[in-house]
Amino acid sequence: MKKGKGMKFVGDSRVTADKQKFIPKDYSEYPGRTEAFWPNFLLKEWLVGAVFIVGFLCLTVAHPAPLEKLADPTDTAYLPLPDWYFLFLYQLLKYKFASASYFVLGAIVIPGLAFGALFLAPFLDKGKERRPHKRPVATSLMILSFVAVFWLTYEAAAHVDWEAKAENNKPEPPSTVEIDTSHPGYAAYENSCLQCHGGELEGGPAAPSLIGIERSVDEIKDIAVNGIGNMPPDQFQGTEEELQQLAEFIVSVNEQE
Numbered sequence: 692m693k694k695g696k697g698m699k700f701v702g703d704s705r706v707t708a709d710k711q712k713f714i715p716k717d718y719s720e721y722p723g724r725t726e727a728f729w730p731n732f733l734l735k736e737w738l739v740g741a742v743f744i745v746g747f748l749c750l751t752v753a754h755p756a757p758l759e760k761l762a763d764p765t766d767t768a769y770l771p772l773p774d775w776y777f778l779f780l781y782q783l784l785k786y787k788f789a790s791a792s793y794f795v796l797g798a799i800v801i802p803g804l805a806f807g808a809l810f811l812a813p814f815l816d817k818g819k820e821r822r823p824h825k826r827p828v829a830t831s832l833m834i835l836s837f838v839a840v841f842w843l844t845y846e847a848a849a850h851v852d853w854e855a856k857a858e859n860n861k862p863e864p865p866s867t868v869e870i871d872t873s874h875p876g877y878a879a880y881e882n883s884c885l886q887c888h889g890g891e892l893e894g895g896p897a898a899p900s901l902i903g904i905e906r907s908v909d910e911i912k913d914i915a916v917n918g919i920g921n922m923p924p925d926q927f928q929g930t931e932e933e934l935q936q937l938a939e940f941i942v943s944v945n946e947q948e
């Protein structure tokens with residue numbers, strides 16, 4: 692190229708105007724197909740990605756993720772499980788060599804090494820080969836991790852009673868009953884029963900819900916004084932009139948159902 696005079700420049704004076712753009716590099720020294728990374732390869736990747744994302748979006752619109760029960764911090768029997776794609780990490784923490792005093796190993800070191808190796812793979816494995824059987828180390832590591840992840844996921848999932856868990860975890864439909872706090876029986880409820888049966892009669896860790904029960908005024912009066920099953924007697928303290936109003940209040944809430 693001529694220097695100085697006659698040379699044309701674009702906006703950036705370091706780039707000459709006659710510099711041709713997008714000349715694919717010569718990849719003939721690499722086995723397999725040759726293709727320029729930009730834009731050919733990236734465009735294809737992007738297209739595949741876009742198709743996948745749109746498909747995925749349609750799927751989530753058609754089948755929204757099901758809601759589970761409201762979280763209850765007092766429920767100590769609840770077994771928290773990660774989503775399926777993290778079950779293998781969860782399972783790893785159950786083994787002796789990766790739990791208790793070795794938890795740093797199971798929680799940080801082992802997953803860190805595995806994902807770190809994945810991250811560093813392009814820098815560690817600089818071979819020009821692309822065919823799997825010509826890259827024995829990379830291929831066997833991949834197969835090993837695949838088997839490990841598959842096995843750990845299986846081990847974690849096989850020991851969970853999924854049907855019972857789903858049954859326990861069913862969302863409760865929101866209550867449609869309204870609590871009339873101006874009802875003459877509400878004050879007695881608030882004083883004697885609310886701490887166990889809940890502010891909206893929804894129940895709690897210490898007692899069942901009082902919504903949807905089919906009991907008469909007299910039965911409720913009897914339970915309030917004498918208790919029932921696991922409910923201790925003498926919960927109600929007050930006058931006979933207040934007791935009557937309390938029972939009527941609970942029945943009135945149930946009549947809304």
Ligand code: HEC
Nearest residue numbers: 883884887897898899904911914915919920921922926927
């Ligand atoms: C110490 C906590 C506690 C308090 C306070 C309490 N309850 Fe209960 N209640 C329970 C428990 C536990 C049960 C479940 C009994 C069983 O079935 O074993 C129960 C059950 C009941 C039932 C029967 C529910 C059904 O399914 O038929 C009624 C009615 C009831 N309580 C009314 C009351 C009233 C009215 C008061 C206030 C005077 C009250 N409770 C205060 C713990 C309590």
